[in-house]
Amino acid sequence: MSKDNKNINLRNRLIRLMRKEKWQSISIPLVAIIMSFIAAAIVILLIGKNPLQAFCNLFQGAGILPKPSYAGYKSMLTDFMSLLNAMTPLLFASLAVAVAFRAGLFNIGVAGQMLVSGFFATIIVGYSGLDAIIAKPLVLLIGIIAGGLMGGLVGWLKYKFNINEVVSTIMLNYIAQYIISFFIQMYYINPVSRQSQYISEAARLTLVNVEVGDLKMDIPLGFVLAIITAILIKYVMDKTVVGFDIKAVGSNRNAAKYSGINVGRNTVLAMVISGSLAGLAGVTYYLGYYASIQPKVLSDIGFDSIAVALLGNSHPIGVIFSSSLISIIDQGSTYMSSQAGIRQEISSVIVGLILLFSACGVYMKYKISCMSEKVEERKESKS
Template sequence: MSKDKKKKSLRYSLIRPISNEKWQPISIPFVSIIISFIAAAIVILLIGKNPLQAFYNLFQGAGILPKPSYAGYKSMLTDFLSLLNAMTPLVFASLAVAVAFRAGLFNIGVSGQMLVSGFLATIIVGYSGLDAIIAKPLVLLIGMVAGGLMGGLVGWLKYKFNINEVVTTIMLNYIAQYVISFFIQMYYIDPVSRQSKYISEAARLTLVNVEIANLKMDIPLGFILAIITAILIKFVMDKTVVGFEIKAVGNNRNAAKYAGIKVGRNTVLAMVISGGLAGLAGVTYYLGYFSSIQPKVLSSIGFDSIAVSLLGNSHPIGVIFSSFLVSIIDQGSTYMSSQAGIRQEISSVIIGLILLFSACGAYLKHKVSRLKEKEVDQKESES
């Protein structure tokens, strides 16, 4: 066999795992993750550390693998529940970005929508003294409505005045950040923590320090809701007229309009759904994972969700798995830093590499299709 044929044979064997178009939404992100971890391992080797040990410590810190020892009332289970608690708002936020992507929109204002929803739920319910059976569903309702209205405003401005949604959402992020900071510092500040006053336990969406079998664990009530929501969004997008119209508008607005689909209505509707999901992310973050709001700070989850949605191929089920992976890296970084002697910022490098390689998904699809065409042409010429 000649060298050229050997090279071609090797090239085809490398692309074969991602050549099946049916499985590309799963296989390409998976390959991107593997490549990013290899690249991260090279970075860790360059700073003189053992990458296998670092990754092992990363999974230990996230509750995926057991640690050598635990503090009182703690175990691998409590670490894993903390991981799910941190993951819950990220799933909602990433779904918000994914829905907007499906409609051809870029919702970069998830952080602002989270903040507005979290703040309104905090002052209306968090300080109200309502019983848990009323307070918790009301928090979720306020989150959805507040986020949906904010997202709907962005969609309406896009439809009515053709204002780019990226510009609108960035400006609304700043408005939300500083207006809410003013109200917190004027009326709701805690003099000790310099954050908003802590909400009542009845309004909190995470059950904190629940003692079971001599373990104190944080139980995220919103996690199951996040999984159900992802499944529901998949059903809506794949099996309903609304989902079909939103995707049609996202694929080609002019063709959708020619086919009789109301582009403006579906643009607004997509942003309402996206904003509502961002609102759920806000209440599970500010009234779940945390129990107060830090003034002048936008949650990084709103921006991390863009990477997570890209990695998950804007697919609701893919978003769950990509959120799980990014949460593992984020939650395990502190323990990795302390045990392996690697700076915590390496976790950000890993996430950045994952985003970089996942963004190359379209290029990989193009490259695979070109190589398959060449393979077919070569077989035809040989025959």
């Protein structure tokens, strides 16, 4: 068999593999990631740097690969735990966006829902002096309730007055940002850091500087909960009536209404679930990854989660892998910059390219379908 024929056969096998719908949730995001890294490598080459070294430094900074040397009390394990600590709120936030996507909604208000949840948990529990065994579960409960109420408000406005959720969430983001900033600066400001007063260690969802052997590491208590939540969301969406109704509403609201599904109730419910997940992202961010709130600032996680949800194809398990990838890029960018001499903003370029190629997922499906049809036609003509 000639080399050209081997290449054609390999291409045809790849097309047949990617044509299968059950694999497209994995294959298309994987292609998007590969294409984005190739594009990023070209950018790095254009600025005169070695892309292989840059990507190696990126993974070293995130704790995926070992560094040549470490500071005292640090190792690859401590870097990896820091990665999980940063990934936890991003995973919750991305699940929030993914659930809304399943219902045909665009929850761009995750950052505001995070801020509201984090603020209420901070002033109610963070400054209360409660014991850890009470404070930590209470922080999670407040995050779920505050985020769920805010998300439910958006769903109710959509159902009752047909107010586009993008408009309402953007407006609520600004409302939350400036009202909470006012209260922090008036009552809870730290005169040194110019952020809110630091919360008690008992209320914090990350155990900081825990000594394990000769290491000191940060242990995110919410990470395991985030993984369990992703699995639970998958089960609800795939195996329950509630999940079927939400997906039906997201696929076609008119058809769902005609079949007897309560569109309004499921719209509100989807946004309550999405808001609750955003609330968990808020408390694991403001009372976990950080221990205070910066006034007038919305977390970038609320917006990065959109890219993560798109990359994960709005699938809970896919979101776990996509959030880990984006976290690796974010956490490793500082070390990459210092070792490879590449500006830290290159990491944002990589994330942007991933988002760009992920947004082309529908086009990729179309092209794969067209190419597979041509392959079948050639088979038939030969036979």
